[in-house]
Amino acid sequence: MRILNQIIAVCTINLKSLPQRFWLSLSTVMAVALVVGVLLAFLAMAAGFQQTLNGTGSANVALLLRDGSQQEVNSTITLEQTRLIAEAPGLVRKPDGSALMSAELYVIVDAVKRASGMKSNIPLRGVGQDAPALRDGFTLVAGRMLQPGSNEIIVGQALTKEFAGFDLGQEPRIGGVTWKVVGVFAMQGSVFESELWADLPVVQGLFRRGSITQTVRLRLTGADALAGLQRYSDDEPRLKLKAFSEKEYFAGQSSGTVKLIQYAGWPLSIAMAVGALAGALNTMYSSVASRSREIATLRCLGFGGFPAFVGTLVESLALSLIGGLLGTLVVWLLFDGFTTSTLGQGFTQIVFSLSLTPALMVQGVVLALAVGLIGGFFPALRAARLPIVAAYAQG
Amino acid sequence: MNDFSIVLANLFRAKLRTSLMLVAIFFAFLIFGVLAGVQNGWDNIGNSGADNRLVTTNKINFTQPLPISYIDRIRAVEGVEKVTYANWFGGFYQEPRNVLVTFAVEPETYLDIYRSDFALTPAAEAAFLADRTAMVAGATLAEKNGWKVGDKIPLNSNIFTNKSTGKRVWDFTLVGLLEPAKEEANPNFVLFHHKYFNESVTFGQNTAGYALLRTVDKSVNAAVAEKIDAMFANSPAETATDTEKAFNKAFASQLGNITLIILLVVGSAFFTILMIVGNTMVMAVRERTREIGVMKTLGFRDGRIFRLVLGESLLLALLGGLPALGLAAVMLGMIRQLVALPGLELSPPYLALGLLFMLALGLITGLIPAWKALRLNIVTALGRQ
Structure with a gap:
């Protein structure tokens, strides 16, 4: 009990005397805040990108690609194959008995980024009338759906924010043809919000693809119907297609970019953390040095070495915790929800928002406390072992 | 003291x-x-691009092809010294993950335009030009994949299908290694004959992925680019011509x-x-x-x-x-x-x-x-x- 009281007393003294070492303590707080800020900005980028892809696609929607294609852009599916797929088992059918399906053509077109003014690749998707029904969460936030057979396009909400020339009512020129933006759609921040949609036959005509499409989307009666669909395709020599659930397809698309961001973020943060650690050690050694008489006095009064140790450690942890929280707060205020885009695996831009999740905040605070723990441990050891006589002899 | x-x-x-x-x-x-x-x-x-090199791509996007007939028309434009063209093959070796930057090119003109960047021994160049199933690869890339000159190498495409086999694989003979001829150059790719590509693919025949041209001098770049794009304006495949530097920069900025x-x-x-x-x-x-x-x-x-x-x-x-x-x-x-x-x-x-x-x-x-x-x-x- 006595030792506990002593610890509380020493901690209180340490924390209350912090203002005496204001600038040096502040430099530790800022250093830790910046380290945590850099780490979290990178991790929030990776998390935001991953969320955009993971949030795309349902387990009940099947996506068929030519066997061997990893991407929509290099798959081909013929009209005959599309007709055969429509007869597969386990599909949700419309009241007239036809399958709820959408054969789609995915081509890459140029658009100018608002931020940089540079040309970038964006996807133009030729879709059928069932396309919106095959995507959970599809809503038109402005305008109307496109008319089949016309040069009308609807654009994803994220795309209009990031790229110029695709606002509602504008008439962009693509491939020598003038298009009209008649609607803007949202889809819970998924990849599709980075796309332009137009009528399939119109896109096929413009890009001279005949009746070829690249993917077929279907709604399954349940997630377990996927295996049946794959079997159906394997048993039919004219098909030879690979069936994915939309969810697994998009989850597989994120790993490369996410890893790249994380591989860049962690080493940088650790290098910065070592620098901040040096700063924290410095601050705490100075703190012990400036209080050496005080500590010696307490020891004379019968205080043990252990409370002196804990007191210094707590001071260091408190500083780094404040720094960690400050860094988290700044990233949250400045970057959470910040929209940007990068080149995805489909060779087109994917617009995503930085996302600071609670799990990431925990990682940031843990890094801060690690700096505080190591930065406080050795100075605390010195405080505990301070020879009383020497402390008085000084200065 | x-x-x-x-x-x-x-x-x-x-x-x-x-x-x-x-x-x-x-x-x-x-x-x-x-x-x-x-x-x-x-x-x-x-900056690795030369000052007098231009790239002509389909105006829709550089992934859309151009009709091959455009190449001769570009050659006729005043101020153009040399034109070559290349098609993206979507190549990979053994594993789909092991993607190789692979182009089907017109060998004589391509090597000529890039002579200041990439070096090939005269013997290797002669062997490359002589055999239409030959390929050349960057030296470091070949080493990474364990290839030696003379090896028969099957390359897969994630886009095209080979007419003769019905599979998406082509057999090539590695006849030479590309070395960087200047410091900034990085021949980290595979080249093979456009003729071989054109006669064996099931679709995409008679197209050029993009055209690469050398002008007589960088001072005529803007005029040449304007002339080419005007020539194909309002055609089914409009073009966008830019300097190689600007093209590379724009591509990199996509990241x-x-x-x-x-x-x-x-x-x-x-x-x-x-x-x-x-x-x-x-x-x-x-x-x-x-x-x-x-x-x-x-x-x-x-x-x-x-x-x-x-x-x-x-x-x-x-x-x-x-x-x-x-x-x-x-x-x-x-x-x-x-x-x-x-x-x-x-x-x-x-x-x-x-x-x-x-x-x-x-x-x-x-x-x-x-x-x-x-x-x-x-x-x-x-x-x-």
């Missing part, structure tokens, strides 16, 4: 404190050095604003050490107040005291920063082996910038304590506990 030894003695009187500051400075400059190298490689992506990210990270790292070192220097000099009073009593002039303190912070910045830039250069050399991005190095301008930052750090962190020391009144100094 000269001034430099006084500075040294002052700097290392608190060995632990000084080493900790050196560590902080070291890591900040290490981050600067490595990221400056990355930025340099990034800048270089655009994101790398420069901004680097700027923010380096900025944070420097701000951190500025805080740490600045405060510590103030503290270190304050501890020496009495001593400075003694020095002034002994006749040290104010200016000399000022220089001594400033010299200390400058020396600290240089001792921490210089080895860091050295290590950064070594690390960049190691990364360069892995990612084969030429220009991934500390170029002289960035090296100079690093030195400038060291001087700035030393001056800024030393200025306040040096000024305080200069203004110090002897009586107060000696009186202070």
Whole structure:
């Protein structure tokens, strides 16, 4: 009990005397805040990108690609194959008995980024009338759906924010043809919000693809119907297609970019953390040095070495915790929800928002406390072992 | 005892404190050095292109092909010296993950336009031109995949199907290795005959992925580009012609604003050490107040005291920063082996910038304590506990 009281007393003294070492303590707080800020900005980028892809696609929607294609852009599916797929088992059918399906053509077109003014690749998707029904969460936030057979396009909400020339009512020129933006759609921040949609036959005509499409989307009666669909395709020599659930397809698309961001973020943060650690050690050694008489006095009064140790450690942890929280707060205020885009695996831009999740905040605070723990441990050891006589002899 | 030894003695009187500051400075400059190298490689992506090379692509996007008939029409444009073309093959070797940058090219013109960038031995070039199933590959790429000249190599395409087999695989003979002919060049790709490609694919015949041309001089670039694009305006395949540099830059910028990210990270790292070192220097000099009073009593002039303190912070910045830039250069050399991005190095301008930052750090962190020391009144100094 006595030792506990002593610890509380020493901690209180340490924390209350912090203002005496204001600038040096502040430099530790800022250093830790910046380290945590850099780490979290990178991790929030990776998390935001991953969320955009993971949030795309349902387990009940099947996506068929030519066997061997990893991407929509290099798959081909013929009209005959599309007709055969429509007869597969386990599909949700419309009241007239036809399958709820959408054969789609995915081509890459140029658009100018608002931020940089540079040309970038964006996807133009030729879709059928069932396309919106095959995507959970599809809503038109402005305008109307496109008319089949016309040069009308609807654009994803994220795309209009990031790229110029695709606002509602504008008439962009693509491939020598003038298009009209008649609607803007949202889809819970998924990849599709980075796309332009137009009528399939119109896109096929413009890009001279005949009746070829690249993917077929279907709604399954349940997630377990996927295996049946794959079997159906394997048993039919004219098909030879690979069936994915939309969810697994998009989850597989994120790993490369996410890893790249994380591989860049962690080493940088650790290098910065070592620098901040040096700063924290410095601050705490100075703190012990400036209080050496005080500590010696307490020891004379019968205080043990252990409370002196804990007191210094707590001071260091408190500083780094404040720094960690400050860094988290700044990233949250400045970057959470910040929209940007990068080149995805489909060779087109994917617009995503930085996302600071609670799990990431925990990682940031843990890094801060690690700096505080190591930065406080050795100075605390010195405080505990301070020879009383020497402390008085000084200065 | 000269001034430099006084500075040294002052700097290392608190060995632990000084080493900790050196560590902080070291890591900040290490981050600067490595990221400056990355930025340099990034800048270089655009600059490796020659001044008089233009790229003509389909206006819709560079992934859309052009009719092959366009090539001869471009050749006829005044100011165009040489034209070649290439198709993206979507090649991979064995595993779909092992993607190879593979182009089907018209060999004579392609090698001619890139002669200043990539070197092929005359024997290898003759072998390449003679055999339409031949391919050449970058030397490092061939080594990575364990290929030797003379090997039969099956390459897969993730786009095209081979008419003769119905499979998406083509057999090639490796006849030569491409070496970089200048420092910034990076032949990290595979080339084979467009003729072989054209006669064996099931679709996409008689198309060129994009056209590459050399103009007679860079001064005619704009006029040539304008003429080509005007020639195909309102045709089914309109074109966009740009310099090779601008094209490469635009492509690289699709990844994101790398420069901004680097700027923010380096900025944070420097701000951190500025805080740490600045405060510590103030503290270190304050501890020496009495001593400075003694020095002034002994006749040290104010200016000399000022220089001594400033010299200390400058020396600290240089001792921490210089080895860091050295290590950064070594690390960049190691990364360069892995990612084969030429220009991934500390170029002289960035090296100079690093030195400038060291001087700035030393001056800024030393200025306040040096000024305080200069203004110090002897009586107060000696009186202070």
